[in-house]
Amino acid sequence: MELITLAHGSGGRLSHELVEEVIYPIFNNNGGQDLLDAAVIPVPVQPGKLAMTTDSYVISPIFFPGGDIGRLAACGTINDLAVCGAIPKFMSVGLIIEEGFPIRELKQVLHSLADTAAEAGVSVVTGDTKVVEKGNVDKIYINTAGIGFIPPGVNLNPQNIKPGDVVIVSGTLGDHEMAVLSCREGLSFGIEVVSDCAALNDLTKCLVATGAVKCMRDPTRGGAAASLWELAGQSKMTIEIQEAAIPLHPSVAAGCSMLGLDPLYLANEGKLVIIVNPEGEKEIIARLKNHSLGRNAAVIGKVANQDRSGKVLLQTALGAKRLVTLNEGEHLPRIC
C-alpha cells in the first residue's frame, strides 16, 4: 500500500485493511480503547458538566514550520475545550483523503495527531475515513471533535467580566499565521518564524486552579482582535489595550511591518487571551512565566471602569486611540 485509492473508502476489504493495518495501530496505543464506529466511554460518577467541541482542519501546506495538520487537529480541539475550563478527555478523528495521497504522509500526520493527543492526556476513541476522487479535496482534511469534563465549581463565562479586570496574553501573537504565510509564499523576515501550535490544557488547568480566571479564549482565526471583540460584546464591557504592550516575535514584527499586517488579527494556535481579576494578576503572571507555554506572557490591557458599550479600544504606540473591530475581507485562507 503506497497511495490512497478510492477503494480505501469503499467499506470493503481495502477500507478494512487501511483501518486495521494503518490507522488502528497508530491510535490504539493512545488510551487502550478499541477504535470503534461509536466508542463507549464510562462517565465519571461525580456530577459535573461535559464540554463538546469540533473543528475541521484544511490548512495548506499540511506540513509547516512548527507542526503539521495532525498536530494542529489535536491542538485546536484540545484548546477549545481547555479555554472553557474543561479537562479534555476524548477525541474523534474524521479523515477526508484525496485519492492518490501517499500513505506514508497519512501515517506521519496521524502519528503527529496521536502523539499530541497522548501528551495532552486525550484518548482518540472513534474515527471515520472517507476517500474522494482526485481534485475534490486538497490532500487531506481532518475533523476532530472533543469531549472534556468541567470540574465542579469551574464556570468561565464572559458574564464574569467586571470593570478593572486585567487582560493578559500568554505569549507572542501571530506566530502561527506568519509561519504558514512565510512558508507558503517563500518569504523570510530574519529568524525563521515557527508556528506556536501547542496543546494548552496543562497551562489552563494550572491557571484555573488559582480561581482568578474570569474567562479565556484561544485566539485562532481572526486573531486576538476577534477574541477581544467577542469578549467585549458578550460581556458588554469595554476592553482597552496597549499596542506597545503586545509581545511579538521580532520576525513577526518585521513581517507585519513589511506586509502591512496587524499582528492583532493574525491567527495563533498555542496562545491564550485571559481575563483575570485584578487581585489575581500577579499569581497568574507568575504561573504563566513558570510554564514553557507562557514564558512571554504580558498584561496588554484592562476592562474599562466607566465605559460599558462593549467595544475594544487600542491605544497605539504613537498614543492615538482606535476602535478594534473584526477584520474585513478574506485575510489568508486555509491557515487552520
Place this chain on the structure above:
Amino acid sequence: MELITLAHGSGGRLSHELVEEVIYPIFNNNGGQDLLDAAVIPVPVQPGKLAMTTDSYVISPIFFPGGDIGRLAACGTINDLAVCGAIPKFMSVGLIIEEGFPIRELKQVLHSLADTAAEAGVSVVTGDTKVVEKGNVDKIYINTAGIGFIPPGVNLNPQNIKPGDVVIVSGTLGDHEMAVLSCREGLSFGIEVVSDCAALNDLTKCLVATGAVKCMRDPTRGGAAASLWELAGQSKMTIEIQEAAIPLHPSVAAGCSMLGLDPLYLANEGKLVIIVNPEGEKEIIARLKNHSLGRNAAVIGKVANQDRSGKVLLQTALGAKRLVTLNEGEHLPRIC
C-alpha cells in the same frame, strides 16, 4: 449574501455574519442551547456510559431522492449511536464549504440536518465552518460527531452472540445506494427508488427494551455483507443467511440484476442488522412490523450451532452455499 466567499471562512466580519445570521438561527431552535465553539452540557446524575461517534459525509450529489447531505449527516451519526444501544443526545456539525457555494443551498441542507436532529431528540450544540478555494472541495462536506447516553444495563456487544441466535434485517436492503446510483447515472428500474435515509434511534430504543437484542449494526458502506462479516469475525461465530429471505424493493432487485450488483453489498442509511436471542424473535419481529421504519423486516438467517470459524455463509436462491466476504475494489464512491 448569495454565494459563499473565502471571507466567510476568515474569522472576520463575514464569518461572524454567516454564523450569526445564517447558521445560528437554524440550529438555535433546536434544543435551546447557544451554539458556541465548545458547548457545555450537564451530565445526568445517574451513573452510566457515554457513546461517542463521528462521520464525515461527502455524498455526491448532495440532493438525492429521499434526502440530502444534511439529513444524511444527522441520520448517519444518530444511527451509529443508536446501534450501540445509546440514546443520542448531542451533535456537533463541522462544515467544509467550497467558495462559490450558494447560501440558499447551504440553508436548505442545514435546515434538513436541524429538522432531522430535532425529530430524533438530538441537540446540535457546537459547530465549525471552513471555506476553501473553488476546486478544493466538491460543494460541501459535512462532519458530524455525536454523543449519546447508554442506559444502565444495556450492553450490546458481538461477544453476546451465541449459537442459535436469529439474524434479522429491519427492511429492504440497498435502497440508499441504488437511489444515489440511479440519480447520479440517470438510470431507472421501474418505480423510483428512494433512499431509506432515516434516524433509527426510536426504533432501536423500542427493540432494546425487549432485552432480546444481542447486537445491532447499521449496514452503510459495504452493505449488510460488511456488517455480518464484522459480527461473525468479532463473535467468532458462523452466520448462515438465506438469499431468498432478503427483503428487496422490486426496483432494487431489477437494478441489481441489470447491473450485476449484489444487494448484500449495497449501502443502506435507515436499516438495521439485528442479532436476537431465539426466544425474543417473535416479539422483535412484532415490534419491527409495528414501526414505520421496520414494516418490511424479515428473519434472514441464524447463528450456526456447530461451526465457530467466524465466517458468513450465504445459501443462494438456487441452493448453493457461498462464503460472504468484504467487497473488493472501489464499488460506488461517495455514497455517504
